[in-house]
Each structure stands twice: as structure tokens, then as C-alpha cells.
Amino acid sequence: GAVVSQHPSWVICKSGTSVKIECRSLDFQATTMFWYRQFPKQSLMLMATSNEGSKATYEQGVEKDKFLINHASLTLSTLTVTSAHPEDSSFYICSARVPGTGGYEQYFGPGTRLTVT
Amino acid sequence: GNSVTQMEGPVTLSEEAFLTINCTYTATGYPSLFWYVQYPGEGLQLLLKATKADDKGSNKGFEATYRKETTSFHLEKGSVQVSDSAVYFCALSRAGSYQLTFGKGTKLSVIP
Numbered sequence: 001g002a003v004v005s006q007h008p009s010w011v012i013c014k015s016g017t018s019v020k021i022e023c024r025s026l027d028f029q030a031t032t033m034f035w036y037r038q039f040p041k042q043s044l045m046l047m048a049t050s051n052e053g054s055k056a057t058y059e060q061g062v063e064k065d066k067f068l069i070n071h072a073s074l075t076l077s078t079l080t081v082t083s084a085h086p087e088d089s090s091f092y093i094c095s096a097r098v099p100g101t102g103g104y105e106q107y108f109g110p111g112t113r114l115t116v117t
Numbered sequence: 118g119n120s121v122t123q124m125e126g127p128v129t130l131s132e133e134a135f136l137t138i139n140c141t142y143t144a145t146g147y148p149s150l151f152w153y154v155q156y157p158g159e160g161l162q163l164l165l166k167a168t169k170a171d172d173k174g175s176n177k178g179f180e181a182t183y184r185k186e187t188t189s190f191h192l193e194k195g196s197v198q199v200s201d202s203a204v205y206f207c208a209l210s211r212a213g214s215y216q217l218t219f220g221k222g223t224k225l226s227v228i229p
Contacts, residue, residue: 003161032215043121043219044161044206093160097215106217108160110155 006109023094028073030096038091084116123220138192140207148209150190
């Protein structure tokens with residue numbers, strides 16, 4: 001089946017630094033990937049839609065200069081949290097759409113726990 | 118806008134009990150509806166889906182029927198197992214879009 005990986009699975013960084021999270025589709029090519037943020041006991045909130053070879057589309061209220069998304073290849077999308085602050089601490093999840101399924105199915109990575117100290 | 122409301126958890130059941138997790142939605146047009154499951158330490162997995170009214174999605178003994186008249190997509194299983202312990206998310210995608218809108222999730226714990 002379709003497998004999506006994320007790296008790292010958890011990361012701790014100091015306030016003011018930047019951290020990059022990778023999302024890879026391991027056995028399929030993903031033209032579209034999505035980035036979500038999940039707070040404890042809350043739903044997944046869509047942050048942005050990442051399309052290979054073009055600029056990401058950000059949801060309302062998401063700072064595009066803070067959350068940089070790059071989708072340079074059909075199997076890799078990256079999310080960089082720039083100048084991180086403690087309020088950016090969260091669980092970040094990516095997903096990838098399998099093209100040609102026709103059923104709007106997405107496959108999710110296991111998530112990355114970011115803690116900013 | 119689109120929204121999904123699902124019952125608050127956590128839900129604790131004994132093995133072999135009947136499970137219902139309620140889910141209602143608000144959306145324009147005819148969205149597709151999904152149930153995703155998140156096992157501890159793993160990513161979300163698609164459990165079942167329904168793309169039009171009166172469709173029934175089913176998988177691993179779980180079922181949900183797309184009820185447009187009540188805007189609902191309740192998840193049911195006749196006999197739960199300990200291995201069903203997980204967080205369950207109801208979600209929708211509006212017609213023509215791949216973006217998902219999720220409910221808050223319901224944590225299910227099944228005890229032997």
C-alpha cells in the first residue's frame with residue numbers, strides 16, 4: 001500500500017531557531033501533499049496544500065513566511081518552521097494524495113512532534 | 118463553511134460490545150465522507166469512505182452510512198476488540214476538492 005514517512009519523528013529546538021520537517025512518499029509519486037497541525041485533543045487543522053513544482057497554498061491565518069513549504073520533487077515535501085517560538089510547539093502531520101485513485105484518498109505520515117524551548 | 122462534529126470521548130467499552138460513534142457534518146453540495154483511524158504511535162489510516170448519499174462504507178467490521186437527510190455518517194461496529202483501541206476521526210471533503218475537514222477525534226479504549 002501507499003506509505004508516507006516523516007522525519008524526524010520528534011524534535012526539540014530552541015526559541016529563535018529554524019527546524020525542517022520532511023515528508024516522503026515511499027512507493028508512489030505524490031503531486032499533492034498536505035500539511036496539518038494537531039493540538040492535543042483537537043482536530044487536525046490544514047495548514048497548506050503543497051503542489052509539486054509550484055508554490056504552496058496556505059490556509060487563512062497561516063503565516064507563509066513562518067511556515068515555509070517546498071515540494072521540489074514528486075516524493076518529497078518539506079516544512080520549515082522559521083524562528084520558532086514555544087507557541088509553535090505542536091504535532092505536525094503530512095499527507096499525500098495518491099493520483100489516479102479518484103476517491104480523494106490521502107495517506108498520512110506518522111507525524112512529527114515539535115517542542116520549542 | 119464546512120465542519121464536522123463528532124461525539125466527545127473518550128469512549129470505553131468492554132470487548133465484544135457494540136460501538137457507535139456519532140458524526141454529523143455541515144457542507145454545501147455533496148461532500149465525500151470518511152472515517153480515519155489513528156492507532157497509538159502511527160499515522161492516520163483511512164478506515165472507510167462514502168462518496169454519495171445512501172452509500173455504506175465498510176471495512177474490518179466497521180460500517181457507516183451516508184445519510185444526507187440527517188447530515189450524518191455514524192460509525193458502527195457490532196463487536197469491538199481490544200485491537201480496535203485507537204482514535205477515530207470523521208472527515209469530509211467537499212465536491213471537487215481533495216482537502217479534508219476533520220472532526221476532533223474520538224478516543225476509543227476497549228478493555229478485555
